[in-house]
Amino acid sequence: MNIGVIKDNPGKKILLMGNEAVARGAIEGNCQFASSYPGTPSSEIMETIGQVAKDVGINAQWSTNEMVAIWAAAGATYCGVRSLCIAKHHGVAWMTDPLINFSHWQIGEGGLVLAIGDDPGGHSSSNEYDSRNLAMKVFEIPILEPANPQEAKDFTKEGFGLSEKLKTPIYIRLTTRVCHATGDVVLGDLPKEKRMPNFFPTTISLGMEMIEKYGWVNMAYLHERIHIKRLKEASEFSNDFPKNILKIDGDEELGVVASGVCRHYVEEALSQLDINAAFLQLGMSFPLPKKLVSKLLKSVKKILVFEETDPVIENELRSFAKNEAPDVEIFGKINGFVPVAGEYNVNIVKTSIAKLLNKKITQHFEKEDIASLISSYSGIRRIALCPGCPHRASGYIMKKAILSQGVEFFAGIGDIGCYGMMGLPPLGVFALTNCMGGSIGMANGIAKTGIKEPVIAYIGDSTFYHAGIPSLINATFNNTKFTTVILDNQGTAMTGFQPHPGSGYTAMGDKTKIVKIEDLVKACGVEYVEVLDPYQITKSIEVAKKALAYPRASVIIFRRMCSIEFLRQRRKEGKTLPKPFTVNPSICNGCQVCLDEFGCPAIIWDGKNRKAIIDEALCVGCGNCAQICEVHAIKVK
Amino acid sequence: MKQDFNVIVAGIGGQGNILVSRIIGEAAIEFGYHVLIGETFGAGQRGGAVQSHIRLTKEKTYGPLIPEGFADAVIGLEPFEALKCASKFLKPDGIIITNEYPIIPSDKNYPDFEKIFQFLKNISSKLYTINGTKIALDIGDVATLNIVMLGAAYATGVLPVKEEDIKKSIIEKLDKSSELNLKAFEKGKKMIKENKR
Numbered sequence: 001m002n003i004g005v006i007k008d009n010p011g012k013k014i015l016l017m018g019n020e021a022v023a024r025g026a027i028e029g030n031c032q033f034a035s036s037y038p039g040t041p042s043s044e045i046m047e048t049i050g051q052v053a054k055d056v057g058i059n060a061q062w063s064t065n066e067m068v069a070i071w072a073a074a075g076a077t078y079c080g081v082r083s084l085c086i087a088k089h090h091g092v093a094w095m096t097d098p099l100i101n102f103s104h105w106q107i108g109e110g111g112l113v114l115a116i117g118d119d120p121g122g123h124s125s126s127n128e129y130d131s132r133n134l135a136m137k138v139f140e141i142p143i144l145e146p147a148n149p150q151e152a153k154d155f156t157k158e159g160f161g162l163s164e165k166l167k168t169p170i171y172i173r174l175t176t177r178v179c180h181a182t183g184d185v186v187l188g189d190l191p192k193e194k195r196m197p198n199f200f201p202t203t204i205s206l207g208m209e210m211i212e213k214y215g216w217v218n219m220a221y222l223h224e225r226i227h228i229k230r231l232k233e234a235s236e237f238s239n240d241f242p243k244n245i246l247k248i249d250g251d252e253e254l255g256v257v258a259s260g261v262c263r264h265y266v267e268e269a270l271s272q273l274d275i276n277a278a279f280l281q282l283g284m285s286f287p288l289p290k291k292l293v294s295k296l297l298k299s300v301k302k303i304l305v306f307e308e309t310d311p312v313i314e315n316e317l318r319s320f321a322k323n324e325a326p327d328v329e330i331f332g333k334i335n336g337f338v339p340v341a342g343e344y345n346v347n348i349v350k351t352s353i354a355k356l357l358n359k360k361i362t363q364h365f366e367k368e369d370i371a372s373l374i375s376s377y378s379g380i381r382r383i384a385l386c387p388g389c390p391h392r393a394s395g396y397i398m399k400k401a402i403l404s405q406g407v408e409f410f411a412g413i414g415d416i417g418c419y420g421m422m423g424l425p426p427l428g429v430f431a432l433t434n435c436m437g438g439s440i441g442m443a444n445g446i447a448k449t450g451i452k453e454p455v456i457a458y459i460g461d462s463t464f465y466h467a468g469i470p471s472l473i474n475a476t477f478n479n480t481k482f483t484t485v486i487l488d489n490q491g492t493a494m495t496g497f498q499p500h501p502g503s504g505y506t507a508m509g510d511k512t513k514i515v516k517i518e519d520l521v522k523a524c525g526v527e528y529v530e531v532l533d534p535y536q537i538t539k540s541i542e543v544a545k546k547a548l549a550y551p552r553a554s555v556i557i558f559r560r561m562c563s564i565e566f567l568r569q570r571r572k573e574g575k576t577l578p579k580p581f582t583v584n585p586s587i588c589n590g591c592q593v594c595l596d597e598f599g600c601p602a603i604i605w606d607g608k609n610r611k612a613i614i615d616e617a618l619c620v621g622c623g624n625c626a627q628i629c630e631v632h633a634i635k636v637k
Numbered sequence: 638m639k640q641d642f643n644v645i646v647a648g649i650g651g652q653g654n655i656l657v658s659r660i661i662g663e664a665a666i667e668f669g670y671h672v673l674i675g676e677t678f679g680a681g682q683r684g685g686a687v688q689s690h691i692r693l694t695k696e697k698t699y700g701p702l703i704p705e706g707f708a709d710a711v712i713g714l715e716p717f718e719a720l721k722c723a724s725k726f727l728k729p730d731g732i733i734i735t736n737e738y739p740i741i742p743s744d745k746n747y748p749d750f751e752k753i754f755q756f757l758k759n760i761s762s763k764l765y766t767i768n769g770t771k772i773a774l775d776i777g778d779v780a781t782l783n784i785v786m787l788g789a790a791y792a793t794g795v796l797p798v799k800e801e802d803i804k805k806s807i808i809e810k811l812d813k814s815s816e817l818n819l820k821a822f823e824k825g826k827k828m829i830k831e832n833k834r
Binding site: 607 | 705
């Protein structure tokens with residue numbers, strides 16, 4: 001835990017990760033409620049707040065999903081307290097219907113800040129969509145784009161006041177390079193007094209007002225006032241926002257516009273290129289600061305825009321420039337001048353500026369023989385489940401059980417989590433994934449097409465609580481036969497092992513009732529439910545066979561703690577770690593079952609001696625390979 | 638104060654390079670630097686290539702990633718990752734400190750070991766190597782490898798930080814296992830001396 005976030009030491013400079021800085025910003029901004037569902041790159045915001053929540057008077061929670069999180073966060077604003085809701089970009093899609101309504105109908109007296117982690121390049125996501133499109137076009141709410149941890153803190157803090165002034169949620173659009181950047185942050189003052197909660201929503205009185213006037217609620221009026229009032233006021237604020245900065249001398253031909261972390265890339269590229277260009281930095285990207293943009297358009301001949309990942313600012317700029325300065329040439333993603341997708345970096349920015357100015361640049365070149373060696377081994381660090389991962393055993397069990405049915409093909413569907421890797425060789429138990437909850441969801445349709453092959457949906461514990469339950473009820477409701485495999489590693493593992501309703505404790509570390517997955521499954525109307533330990537491989541294969549043969553919807557729950565978390569807890573408690581396993585070379589017959597069917601990264605093929613060997617630096621001592629070795633060559637060291 | 642300084646810790650997910658970067662970052666703040674640390678990730682949390690880019694600047698903050706050819710030093714937790722990183726990011730006169738112990742994929746598809754070190758040497762004459770993994774295993778926990786390598790890097794004198802600030806940060810961050818890790822730091826510091834290639 002980074003205790004720095006609660007230090008009452010204004011002016012002190014400390015090292016904070018962007019996500020921790022958002023947490024500090026919420027504390028400085030007198031936030032009293034915070035909710036989130038874990039998602040990389042923004043997970044550590046709630047982790048940090050949860051750890052210090054009691055010290056700073058914030059009521060913090062991991063919610064079951066982002067839709068619940070935004071309802072809860074906005075709910076708190078109707079009691080007059082300031083509230084923070086955190087998610088990654090995928091989570092914003094879950095918030096869409098509530099947020100449109102909160103936008104049109106207005107939030108409560110307390111400010112509402114959304115801290116959203118977009119993931120340009122999709123480092124830890126199933127796509128890299130730009131959630132600013134939703135914020136700007138669908139929710140129609142102001143967007144702030146911090147470039148570094150200091151701004152992440154400052155913008156979050158300022159967001160609450162702005163939210164209360166404009167009576168709208170404020171969208172803090174973070175990206176992976178801001179969330180996961182760690183930098184020095186100067187701390188601000190901590191609030192002295194908490195607000196007393198008072199339930200006073202204006203929704204019904206607003207509705208009654210309109211009913212008296214129009215006979216019914218005038219939805220067009222609700223929408224219209226966003227444009228004639230909120231966005232106008234926000235536009236004024238944007239002109240004066242201290243991190244909307246125009247650096248201009250008046251004699252530059254080129255103007256560069258950038259938001260978020262791209263602002264740093266532009267600064268560094270310009271200093272490396274040693275050229276004179278006007279530079280409009282946008283800390284607040286929606287609404288655009290029209291006065292600054294006008295000044296830029298009047299002065300330069302060409303404008304180059306850098307933003308991740310969609311041309312959100314560029315589009316606004318183009319439509320504004322069409323009337324204001326039709327002769328200024330604008331370069332960006334829309335005319336294909338800069339990459340239309342993916343993350344940017346100093347090099348991309350530098351090369352693009354140089355290309356526009358026909359300027360030669362010196363690049364760093366790798367030595368040819370070294371680069372060639374590296375590129376021929378570039379794919380060796382393949383994505384893989386960790387040594388000891390219970391999902392590997394679960395996948396192995398399911399594959400054995402499925403193939404024992406005498407089928408060659410099966411319809412396996414995966415979901416969002418570490419277990420996504422069960423779809424890859426050598427396990428390969430599914431061939432399709434979508435988004436949170438999509439496995440059981442799609443199985444509902446696949447199983448009804450009349451295909452002969454077994455249909456199996458794989459879903460994680462946290463994902464099941466998040467989005468699996470309605471789809472499982474749907475299966476019972478519509479008499480649909482398929483098998484659901486719930487992979488319960490007792491936490492939200494992929495994002496850093498945050499608690500979920502089955503963990504027994506909350507984001508603040510309070511003990512709480514465990515909502516058992518098997519109870520939920522039964523309550524969904526499923527008759528066949530078995531809870532198994534995936535480390536008991538042979539026994540589990542037999543039970544899985546029965547589940548697959550069951551004539552109606554069946555569920556298997558594989559329960560075993562994430563091996564990384566298990567080791568982390570052992571280390572933390574100062575307990576001894578399980579001993580690694582080793583292969584007895586005189587017994588190993590070189591069959592490669594442990595490599596080709598199980599695929600633990602700790603097992604290595606010694607081609608010279610035609611034996612498997614175990615890397616003791618990687619082995620975590622789960623012993624699963626000893627169970628599957630057909631000649632019993634593997635023993636504890 | 639010294640000049641702006643860029644260093645990258647290159648390794649495999651799970652080797653603890655992010656912790657090392659934070660320890661260096663905190664010690665650098667004490668020295669008056671602006672700090673910005675970024676990460677690059679390969680596939681997955683564990684087992685993929687991970688780099689931590691540490692940027693120490695005097696005046697202004699830049700973006701969290703070091704541009705190609707701008708690193709003053711590379712600390713390798715794994716030799717092939719050190720080579721990949723140094724080839725792309727190291728300045729012509731930069732320094733390399735790397736663990737010798739390779740993490741070899743299951744299919745043994747891994748470059749020739751001697752070639753890696755020969756190429757590392759071609760990139761920089763300032764090359765230091767130790768078997769940090771073996772040292773960590775001897776200490777009693779392979780997880781201390783990162784701190785062994787931090788000790789080694791510190792001993793070369795390249796890091797613009799004070800030893801007492803590093804140790805303070807290790808104690809703060811590693812709590813119960815800090816004793817073991819301080820031992821790892823000392824061991825790395827001592828071992829590197831005889832190991833300039």
